[in-house]
Amino acid sequence: MNPHTVFLVLIVLGAVWTACWAAVLVSSRRTVPFERLEKSETRIRITLLAGFALVAIVLFAVTLRWLPFRESRVAKMGAPHTIVTVTGMQWSWALSTRQLPVGVPIEFAVSSRDVNHDFALYDAHGRLLAQVQGMPGYTNHLVYVFPAVGEYTVRCLEYCGLGHHTMSATITVTDR
Amino acid sequence: MTAAERPVSTALLAPDRSNGAALRASMAYMVAGLGTVLLMGLLGLLMRLDQAGMLVISPAWFYRVMTLHGSGMIAAVLLAALGGIAAAVSATTPLSARALWIALVVYMTGNGFVIFATLVGGFGGGWTVLYPLPEHGIVWTLQAALAIYAGYFFVALGLLLFCVHILFAMRRAHGSLAKALAWRFLFSLGRDKRDALPRPVELIAVVIAIDGIAAAGAGLIYLVPLFAQASGAITTVDALFAKNFVLLFGHTIANLSIYITAGLVYAALPAYTGRAWPTSWPVAAAWNLIIPLMLLNYSHHLYADFAQPVGLQLLGEIGSYAVALPSFIVTIIGALALIYRSGIRWTVAPILFALGLWGWVFGGLGALLDATIPVNQVMHNTLWVPAHFHTYFVLGALAFALAYLWSILDALSGSSERRGTRAAAWLYGIGGAGFILMFFVSGANSVPRRFAVHLPEWQVYARIAVPFVLLLALSLAWLSWDLSTRFGSAWRATRRPVVGP
Ligand code: HEM
Ligand SMILES: [Cu+2]
Numbered sequence: 156m157n158p159h160t161v162f163l164v165l166i167v168l169g170a171v172w173t174a175c176w177a178a179v180l181v182s183s184r185r186t187v188p189f190e191r192l193e194k195s196e197t198r199i200r201i202t203l204l205a206g207f208a209l210v211a212i213v214l215f216a217v218t219l220r221w222l223p224f225r226e227s228r229v230a231k232m233g234a235p236h237t238i239v240t241v242t243g244m245q246w247s248w249a250l251s252t253r254q255l256p257v258g259v260p261i262e263f264a265v266s267s268r269d270v271n272h273d274f275a276l277y278d279a280h281g282r283l284l285a286q287v288q289g290m291p292g293y294t295n296h297l298v299y300v301f302p303a304v305g306e307y308t309v310r311c312l313e314y315c316g317l318g319h320h321t322m323s324a325t326i327t328v329t330d331r
Numbered sequence: 332m333t334a335a336e337r338p339v340s341t342a343l344l345a346p347d348r349s350n351g352a353a354l355r356a357s358m359a360y361m362v363a364g365l366g367t368v369l370l371m372g373l374l375g376l377l378m379r380l381d382q383a384g385m386l387v388i389s390p391a392w393f394y395r396v397m398t399l400h401g402s403g404m405i406a407a408v409l410l411a412a413l414g415g416i417a418a419a420v421s422a423t424t425p426l427s428a429r430a431l432w433i434a435l436v437v438y439m440t441g442n443g444f445v446i447f448a449t450l451v452g453g454f455g456g457g458w459t460v461l462y463p464l465p466e467h468g469i470v471w472t473l474q475a476a477l478a479i480y481a482g483y484f485f486v487a488l489g490l491l492l493f494c495v496h497i498l499f500a501m502r503r504a505h506g507s508l509a510k511a512l513a514w515r516f517l518f519s520l521g522r523d524k525r526d527a528l529p530r531p532v533e534l535i536a537v538v539i540a541i542d543g544i545a546a547a548g549a550g551l552i553y554l555v556p557l558f559a560q561a562s563g564a565i566t567t568v569d570a571l572f573a574k575n576f577v578l579l580f581g582h583t584i585a586n587l588s589i590y591i592t593a594g595l596v597y598a599a600l601p602a603y604t605g606r607a608w609p610t611s612w613p614v615a616a617a618w619n620l621i622i623p624l625m626l627l628n629y630s631h632h633l634y635a636d637f638a639q640p641v642g643l644q645l646l647g648e649i650g651s652y653a654v655a656l657p658s659f660i661v662t663i664i665g666a667l668a669l670i671y672r673s674g675i676r677w678t679v680a681p682i683l684f685a686l687g688l689w690g691w692v693f694g695g696l697g698a699l700l701d702a703t704i705p706v707n708q709v710m711h712n713t714l715w716v717p718a719h720f721h722t723y724f725v726l727g728a729l730a731f732a733l734a735y736l737w738s739i740l741d742a743l744s745g746s747s748e749r750r751g752t753r754a755a756a757w758l759y760g761i762g763g764a765g766f767i768l769m770f771f772v773s774g775a776n777s778v779p780r781r782f783a784v785h786l787p788e789w790q791v792y793a794r795i796a797v798p799f800v801l802l803l804a805l806s807l808a809w810l811s812w813d814l815s816t817r818f819g820s821a822w823r824a825t826r827r828p829v830v831g832p
Contacts, residue, residue: 156705158713162775168696176689179667186674189606196668200613204660211652214703218648221705224637245469270464271570273635273712275779281788283709283777288636290570291463295637312635312712312779314457317391317470320782 156221158283223285228260228298235262235298243272243289246318248309253324256331257304263297265289272322273313279305286312301328342422343742344825350421351825352428354739357421358822360414360435361736367407367442368729369807374400376800382785383793391470393783394455398479401458402445405585406486408724410438411732412591413493416539418739419532419598420497424504430496438489444482454479457781459581462557462573477561480554487550490584494543501537505529511537513615521612528610531618535594538618539587542625546583553577571638575630582629589691589723590621592731593662596684599738600666603681604673608665617657624654631702635711644704651702655695663688679748679810680741682756683734690726690763694719697771712781714792715774718767725803726763733810740814743821748813755809762802769796 221227229235236259240251244267255261265274267289275286276299284307287297301307311322344350374396380386381393388396417426448454452475456465460483465476498508505511505527513534515523529537553576556568601608608614627650633639634647666688675681697719701710710716741747773792778785785793 156709158709158715158775158777161700161706161710162771165696165700165771169693172692172696173689176667176685176692179671180685182672183604183670183675183677185672187672189673192668192671196664200660200664203664204656207656207659211656215645215648215652218704219645222641222644223634223704223708224641224644245467270467271461271574275712277777281777281786283713285708286635286711288638290574290636290638292567292570293636293638297637310779314394314459314461314464314781316464316468317394317455319394320390320779320784 223287223297225262225296225298232260232298232300235260238262238264241265241274241289242268243274243311243315243322244268245270245316246311246322248274248311248322248324250309250324250326253326255301255326255328257301257328259331260298260300263287263299264294265297266294267291270315271313272311272315275310275312276326277308277310278303279307288313304328304330343418343739345422345425348825348827350425353421353426353431354418354825355822356428356431356435357414357418358736358739358818358825360417360431361411361732361739362818363435363439364407364409364411364414365733365736365811367403368411369811371400371403371407372804372807374403376797376804379793379796379800381783382790383797384785384787384790385794385797390783391453391455394457394781395449395453397781397783398455398457399446399449402479402482403442404724405458405581405588406438406442406445408588408728408732409490409584409591410435411736412588412595412728413490415595415598415732415735416532416536416591417493417497419595419735420500420530420536423530424500424533424536426500427496430492434489434492434496436489437485437492441482441485441487441489444478444485448475448478448482452478459577461577462553462568462570466557466561473561477558480557480561483550484554487547487554487580490543491547494540494547497536497540498544501529501533501540505533508537512619513610514619516610516612517615517619521615528615531597531608531610531614532594534610534615534618535590535597538622539591539594541622542583542590543587545626546580546587549576549583550580553580571636574633574636575639578629578632579626582632583625585720586625588728590625590658592687592728592735593658593691595731595735596662596666596687599680599735600669600684602738602742603678603684604669604675606669606673608669613661614665617661620657621654624650624657628654628702631707634704634707648702648704651699655699659692659695663692677753678741679753679756679813680734680737682753683730683737683759686756686760686763687727687730687734689760690722690730690767694722694724694727694767697722709777710774712779713774714770714778714780717780718770718774721770722767725767726760730759730763736814737810740817740821743824744817745820745824746817748817752809752813755806755813758802758806759810762799762804762806765799766796766803769793769799 272289454475630647
């Protein structure tokens with residue numbers, strides 16, 4: 156999922172909403188008796204309810220195919236080629252390796268030594284690609300296929316105290 | 332017929348004026364809440380200036396300010412909302428002014444602890460006080476963590492007292508809670524009208540009181556093991572358990588503000604449009620549905636916790652979509668219908684109500700996108716998250732709360748606003764929209780939330796946001812000034828004895 160696409164969706168939907176809202180505000184300069192509106196109000200409500208319910212159901216069904224959890228990703232991407240153990244701690248990351256192959260599923264087994272952290276992968280253009288929480292007492296498994304060779308940055312996306320924003324690491328992805 | 336020809340009474344003061352004392356307590360909630368908002372807003376400006384690289388503060392101070400701003404704002408907006416709903420129901424549901432004042436004192440005690448913990452104790456664990464960070468802060472002490480817990484305890488307790496009082500008062504006024512929730516009318520699909528129906532704002536007060544009790548309960552369930560652990564009685568608390576409860580508490584308490592202030596739209600907008608907004612069947616159905624739905628979607632905060640049972644993850648998504656439907660279809664559409672071709676005069680209160688409608692929906696769109704699990708993978712804990720909730724706080728709950736306080740002054744002060752003040756209300760919209768849009772843009776560019784130091788390539792977003800925040804500050808100062816000149820006479824009006832029969 157590309158965040159810019161999501162932003163575009165927000166702007167388009169937001170613009171539609173803003174236009175409707177503005178139209179209602181402008182309409183208020185004229186006056187009609189309220190009784191005359193009530194029937195169409197019910198009709199609009201039923202139409203919108205049906206429309207939105209439909210969109211929600213479709214969206215939910217689509218989501219089910221794109222779950223980020225381990226089983227769903229393994230089913231889609233295949234069994235992990237390499238497993239990387241990741242431990243978050245205030246305020247650094249320990250990775251069992253920082254050299255990884257391109258184009259194959261990698262499994263990050265993420266946990267924490269102290270407080271909650273969040274293992275987030277950024278590409279060289281600063282785009283967030285995938286993330287999973289590192290929690291004390293749990294190991295979360297993030298499966299990810301690096302699309303291209305190059306440098307990737309790990310950042311912490313769960314606030315963990317004073318050094319939170321400094322908690323980063325690099326991963327180098329190479330051809331096999 | 333124009334709006335002016337068909338007055339719909341706001342009925343703030345009961346005919347026998349018996350609710351004057353309750354109204355004064357409610358106004359104290361609103362003024363304390365909005366005053367705190369102004370102070371916390373300055374802290375917000377400070378953070379955005381820091382992220383812009385324009386006024387750099389140390390990371391330790393940034394995180395302390397962030398924690399105080401977050402918890403202070405959540406508490407302040409909620410307080411203003413509670414005051415509004417108490418005022419709105421008090422004319423027909425007698426409330427005890429003493430109970431309201433006690434709850435306020437308890438609540439403000441909590442705020443005192445939070446201020447103390449952050450400004451003096453150095454606590455900077457974030458408003459979510461996510462276990463085990465408060466007790467593992469390294470740069471602050473366990474005492475500071477205990478102080479913040481104590482603060483949350485008193486805020487939760489104050490909320491609990493308030494909500495319990497509302498439920499008792501509603502039961503007394505309507506005979507039973509089922510009647511106050513219009514159940515007979517609801518379950519007979521609107522045919523059985525034997526019970527006198529509650530006004531929408533009364534029904535909403537019951538709904539939020541029930542969810543308020545649930546939220547306060549979750550907060551207390553969260554805090555008990557933490558106190559036990561801090562005192563050495565138990566060694567650790569399960570991190571996932573803690574996270575579920577703290578978010579059930581935090582998410583619900585944040586949501587409460589929005590739903591409460593939506594109730595204020597029902598209470599005050601009709602008077603400005605000259606149209607009635609009665610408890611129709613859709614209104615009764617939507618708000619009864621909100622009771623369970625408000626508690627079901629908190630788990631969209633835990634999508635990145637892969638250890639969370641998948642069922643709860645999916646529930647988070649379904650719950651998030653579901654709760655949007657009744658609010659949009661009934662409340663938003665209902666409010667727009669009230670405005671549509673109504674001949675309304677656009678003074679400050681209706682402008683702020685309209686801005687609130689805009690922000691509630693726009694923020695909701697941002698929230699729904701982020702509640703979609705694959706989207707959340709790339710948006711979680713970026714500035715997209717503060718973007719959506721600032722939208723429906725600044726241009727939602729807060730706009731509604733301000734509008735409602737304004738409507739109280741319109742109704743009670745006997746004077747009207749200065750002509751030019753409506754410009755301040757529109758400015759509020761422009762400043763707010765620019766400010767929140769830059770949060771969304773930052774989120775879409777993967778800028779993390781809660782970073783004291785922003786990379787040079789991120790600073791540009793904060794730089795663009797700053798002038799908009801200044802506009803917001805200007806408009807709030809302007810509105811507050813106008814408010815302050817009319818507040819005294821409204822306050823005194825609640826004391827005026829009944830004249831004539
Ligand atoms: C008045 C203008 C406001 C400004 C300029 C402002 C600014 C900010 C900024 C810059 C942050 C830090 C974002 C980050 O890097 O994570 C923040 C966080 C936050 N703000 Fe505001 N804000 C404003 C109003 C509000 C309001 C009305 C609320 C109402 C509830 C609010 C609630 C919060 C919360 C809960 C946080 C998160 C704190 C945390 O992460 O612990 N803000 N705000
Ligand atoms: Cu962190």
